[in-house]
Amino acid sequence: MAGDPSSYPERGRPDPEALLAAANKARRGRLKVFLGMAPGVGKTYEMLRAARRRKAEGLDVLVGVVETHGRRETESLLRGLDVLPRRPVDSRGRSYLEFDLDAALERRPRLLLVDEYAHSNAPGSRHPKRWQDVEEILAAGIDVWTTLNVQHLESLVDVVLRITGARQRETVPDSALARADDIELIDITPDELRERMAAGKVYVPETARLASENFFRIENLTALRELALRRAAQTVDDQLVAAMREKGVEGPWAAGERILVLAGGDGMAAGLVRAGRRLSDMMMDAPWTVAHVERPDRPPPPEAAAARTREALKLAEQLGGSTVVLTGTDVVATVMAWARRNNVTQIVIGKSKDSRWRELTGRSLAAALLREARGQAIHVVTGAGGEGTSEPSAPKPRRFDWPAYLTGGGFVAAASLVAWALDTAFDRVELGMIYLAAVLAAGVMHGLRPALAAATAAFLVYNYFFLAPRYSLAIGSPTDVLTLIVFWAVALATGGLAGRVRDQALGSQRRAASVTSLLAASRTLSAASGKAAVAQALAEQAAAASGARAVVFLPVDGELAPAAGAPDMQSPWVDLGTAPMAAARWAWEKGEPAGAGTGTLPQAAWTFWPLEGLGARAGVAGIEAGALAGGSDEERLLLALLDQGAVALQRAELAAGAVEAEALRRSDRFRNALLNSISHDLRTPLTTVLGAATTLIDYGEKLAPPARADLAVGIKEEAERLNGYVANLLDMTRIEGGGLKLRTDWIDVRDVLAAAADRVTRRLEGRVLVRDFPETLSLVQADPSLLEQVAVNILENAIAYSPAGARIEVAAYEDRAHVVISIEDEGRGIPPADLLRVFEKFRRLQDPSDRSPNASQGVGLGLAIAKGFVEAMGGRIAAASPIHDGKGTRMLISLPKGVPTPHHLL
Template structure:
């Protein structure tokens, strides 16, 4: 962009502004701690707005008994709160629907981080505010800095108090205005002592704990820093929206430009020191990738990767830019992000490049308007920085390419000489151009340029008159030679670049394909062992060497998977693996820790914690190579996959424990309530008969004895149900199958419950003939008895319970109907759960809620099915159906 061209706004910034225009505006009154006066200042400002004629409504304000705050509420419209029932109490919460219906211009909603009562639409008040803003209502709210999610751990270390109510930083970042309400720590402690924050007893405890001077000073610094960061972000957003290019030195921002040379790490440390001198100014390490240049060497890529990693470790951010012009790319980034300080290293430019103004430092100084440029003059030597083996390998690879290019030119010269003898006037230059193209395709950019230069000289020396001389005799040959030289150099440069880029693209595609395959394999592994095996195989394939994965077991780590096979590690290798596990750093061959071992180990760092260690055989990976980058990417994937497998196992164990706890709690509840009532009745009746003896009337004695028998039978049924459920849960159910007539079983079940029918009666509906079924008659009878007892418990007096049986195509079906009030549709799927009852828990006469669950377990254990339907008589009644499979029909064979 030229200086004369108008500056255009950033499209992304315009899109953000357009989205904000449709929302209400959010203003946050930010403070360092309770009692600084956030709510007071918010209400004072709201009263001024009200006096100016603006529609201001108080949604919710917590005065905490402060008289001056309550005085500011007088004369302002306050929305009534909404009662929400929770554990038998009515909690008064902010009425979100009432606020949306009232729809004021400005709504005051105190305590942004407040947690709503269970049963509210949103669990957090900041989510209520988001809905209000989406409806176009302006909202004012208050927030203490310790409630920001990103600062929870910091505040815990400062104050020793973990904040339970938090607000995501992204919610605060969306605020249109933030006003800092600030007082000194001494003033706040005076307010606390005067009872203006808490009641006296609470104030004394708070002054000795949370409100200590050092705590308040640290919290005040956090609030001021957060305020400064927000203002800086708003400044950059406004500059992008208005198309204003920086830098504006309202605050310092540093960018450190690094490459793949030996100075990269030194430049990063310089940026960190500069940030410290500028009061912890934000700093970013940037690298520019240039598509028009040949790819950097493996050593350069390794140094660049280490520099970017070091920047993140020192607290900086990193960015990789793309552009053919380094200076233009850096300056465009600097203007977009309001960068005021640029740090670069003094490159090894030639004197000619410096005189022509093409050196990086010179070009950057010429274009860096408004930004300071720091040039670090220390420099290293790439060749010295690389290990001797790597230098010799790079040198050998380069010489092989150039020798191959010379060989192609030699072959082209021999062919040209042969054609020159056989055919007079042949265009020999095309043969040399073909050699240049072949060198570019085979060896890359620089060998192709070498081939172009040598081909031009050979063509001139041997085939242009006068021959065997570099002198060009005819003027037309000068033009021919010039065109040939230009075409050869251009063709060699282009074909070399295309070849290098194609190779890069192919390598990246192969790496992506490998990562995709690995991701699928790792994601398909359900257990830690399977995941470890898959990871070891993928690492071994990528490194073309042996690989091993170690996982923790207690306080130690052990090898759990290997490829192509699991090997025993020696003492030195295990020591390196333990170091990688304990320190979270690479160890072994090629590192600074135990380099004499024959393995290289890396820690497997998951999202939450370290999950293991992976090792590769020594010398398998060249530092900075594509294979090493692929292996490191696989390690990251494998760590997350192992952590996911651990979490899945923990989730299963937690669910099992949760179900066990629920069963245990329900069992204890059943014992403490459902067994206590019959025991109390038995104890009371027997005690009465013992105390009064023969003097008790016979009718009373008979009535007491009947109560004892009924409650003892009831107690026996409860204990039997608990034992049956224990058998089902423990898998100890013993099924004794036999051929039976279902009608006999149903008649036996009806007789067992006859004494408990009361004023109800059972209607039987059995066909004259039913096919026999093979199952356990005792389990079937108990299942039917449980269902009948359930029907008796939930059906009114003077009603019928229908017990029927019939057959369909594949089953013998048992139907049990009652005329009770029925089961809600939403409960039909849950009615067979353990301890599930449709009545209140205080209704002791309905049983422990195990009968239907036991019936379901018995029927399914015998291969049958059970289901409930309700209502069946208009708006009431329940039908339970049991389907028992019939035996397959016999096939008669005619002799």
């Protein structure tokens, strides 16, 4: 984590990030957690009592799920409250009654009670954990009250295991509790809880006896009680800090202790971190942070100092503290600004043995912090022995920058030539300004030391050649001494400023390079489609950022599998070896870095980091060992890239899941519609055929010839009708499966329409079919059989939705580029809202029972097939309704001509 005090709001002004967080929280429901140390303390009882009071005040309260565990006192409090019925879930041959999330969201009460926050839902539920159900409810704007025992917090599982010997299987992430708006601690003494157990108010007597001898021992309950009190206090303290930031109130408010340890690159860094840990322990496990301040106006620290800083920050994380890297030119202002914004009450700093001069001149960090502190306690840790500085062995000789000094000498030589020319041409010239310009140029270009050398050379040359007595280094007047002092002053000022500006420029370049790299990586990862492409892009970006080989592993069926590598690593996992693979699996399973430079499998030749997405682990990324120094800017850049890659991988997975879910949804919709259509529409002709055939078989000889003929005709007609339905289904399958093959030829659509009209003539049943064709019509290139089927489908649809005696018109005409087919009926028409959907599969204007009793009932595929066939032939189809007197429908089919017809020939 990094911070820049220039980005902090002014004193007394609210923190923009806190305001944004509050605004986001305002759109959610409020979460209240009734926290206890163990089962039986009365969390559910107290929650129900408070809920009854809220209901008496007129609030809409709904009990989503409450576990009474057979306690009569708790069950009595449910009377008078609305209780949501539970949803049965069948899994592995057993039936479970679970919280009905969808019913709760549909009911939308003002307050919902959801007991047992850490409960694991039955397999097949939408979310595996109940706290995830609660998150969805809160996102819908519904307030939730819930209960939780402290041993179910994820971060305390190992602690509770050591205390009680029992491992908790149902856990809640600490971040879920941190999002709670209110926490009410339900606290009773261990003796009182054991008395309640003995009285049978928690468990049945035999179970209570066993529990008292194991989990519910006095020492266990006392430790769990302390954990609950501490966690409640910590959550309240976090809420206090958030409220202070939101209101712009500056700290510290000593409602709870917060410790800040300042660590530099000297030998005291590790000792300061341990001192901070000890101070946290003395203050009842107070939150503590180790901070390092980077100054952009100073050159980067030596590698040894940077390494000590990185080790100190790593040690702080290992000891349970948090870390922050601050950036600012003024160390004191930077530290105090961060301390005030985070309600720090204790500041720990180190004091080395060689800081006496800084104290006398008022430049000691401890003295400056004491002057600026407003309510914070300053703890000064003094170094012992050789802690103050690093080991002096084998100092590296400073490299002499000959080009910089030669450049300064060149400026002085050039100034001398100019001065010589001016001195020869004019009588009185202030030549010192020329040399002053040379000193200024040397300082701006090369910093302090070359500027001082140039100032000395300039004074000597100026004194030797141009000051009396000439050609002598003797100083002739006191003003010459002043000239030397001015030269040196200018050299000091310009050299120091130039060095500071150059360091700031280098720092800005490094930061700009990091931002550019992150932006490029973000664009690359965003452009990648699919998890494989994202993994490859992430491996390439990580390899470029680290300058070493990089690998990415993704989970496949719960096991890590190779996904990508760079550079030039088509099979990077082959060369990794046993130790690196073990480190990669550890990073995946535990969610912790593993491998070289970490505390797990440090002998491995690779370092692996888990790719933590938003709420889930997306994979593992590895970098070859030795490429990056721990805690360096390069490592921070790499970790930022990995965070982006994890989110991109999760986004790709969600996108793939969404596509699959959409495909399944459409498939289910198609399947359901098909089954409904078959069950309703195919059953009728099958029943008719079966009944007629059975009658002929059983009574054929007894029936009169006209009756037998009528039954045979009925069988034939219904079989043809059934054959049409099956043909439609097959046609739709060909269209959607891409198996439709066209057999195009130059055709006259009038012949095709005439053949289609003849096919439906016997189905008209009193309706009038009118043909309106021109004498001549241009030929079009189309499949005649498919076009005929299109016309038949539209005509059958017109017959089905037209009353007896209605007029159905089939017409054809042409414009300059198209031949147009028009089929018009006098039916009830299509509502405007359904015009765009009339060509969808299984789409009907109304239920079959509402249609004409004499019309054939189809499966709702006719117009969808017509649209597919027409578009396959390069044409277009559209519907218009109503066309006259609020009734009627006109279907228009437009087929392109091979050659447009000139206007004068139409």
